[in-house]
Amino acid sequence: MKQDSSQRSIAKLFTHLTWIIILGLFYLLFQDQLLQKNDPNHDLNTVENDQPVVLQRNRQGHYVAPGNINGQPVRFLLDTGATDISIPGALADKLTLIPGRASYASTANGTIKVYDTQLDSVALGGLSLPNVSAHINPHMQGDTVLLGMSFLKHLELTQRGDTLTLKH
Structure with a gap:
């Protein structure tokens, strides 16, 4: 019985970790899109070359x-x-x-x-x-x-x- 309870706890832990990893991947995937909408010029280089x-x-x-x-x-x-x-x-x-x-x-x-x-x-x-x-x-x-x-x-x-x- 103790082993069965232990296996369920481990399964729950892996389920939670899986969801955390999935949410983290979604965040990384959409982070650039959110940044692009809020700050589309974030990668503008500042160089002194008098270019438009x-x-x-x-x-x-x-x-x-x-x-x-x-x-x-x-x-x-x-x-x-x-x-x-x-x-x-x-x-x-x-x-x-x-x-x-x-x-x-x-x-x-x-x-x-x-x-x-x-x-x-x-x-x-x-x-x-x-x-x-x-x-x-x-x-x-x-x-x-x-x-x-x-x-x-x-x-x-x-x-x-x-x-x-x-x-x-």
């Missing part, structure tokens, strides 16, 4: 892409409604940015105090610009940088369907 950058819109309708600020990797959300690049306060600390003069910015949630800063370089794909104005937003959560017009105004933007092409 072609971005795909994510499933929320935004253009997000990896880039660099002062040679450090960041994640950008393109925002043509933002005057400057807006950097969350915690990320600005990690990037060792120096907050400058306090100013006020109008946002969808009202007017907030931000701090001006100057970025040595900003890069998105093959596009790079030196000396770009930005502000540090201590109220902004997360690690996503709003890539505003202080960078985008220097580029030609062409949108067709779900694709945005940027070039000098």
Whole structure:
């Protein structure tokens, strides 16, 4: 009787392990598809070759892409409604940015105090610009940088369907 109970326990254990392995394989199989829908530009290479950058819109309708600020990797959300690049306060600390003069910015949630800063370089794909104005937003959560017009105004933007092409 003891052996029969032991065999059932082992069978249960193998059944559970089988399901865990199957679920793990499904996760690995669909992980790339989920990443592609939420961040279709995740593999954009940042190289300084002045080549046009072609971005795909994510499933929320935004253009997000990896880039660099002062040679450090960041994640950008393109925002043509933002005057400057807006950097969350915690990320600005990690990037060792120096907050400058306090100013006020109008946002969808009202007017907030931000701090001006100057970025040595900003890069998105093959596009790079030196000396770009930005502000540090201590109220902004997360690690996503709003890539505003202080960078985008220097580029030609062409949108067709779900694709945005940027070039000098």
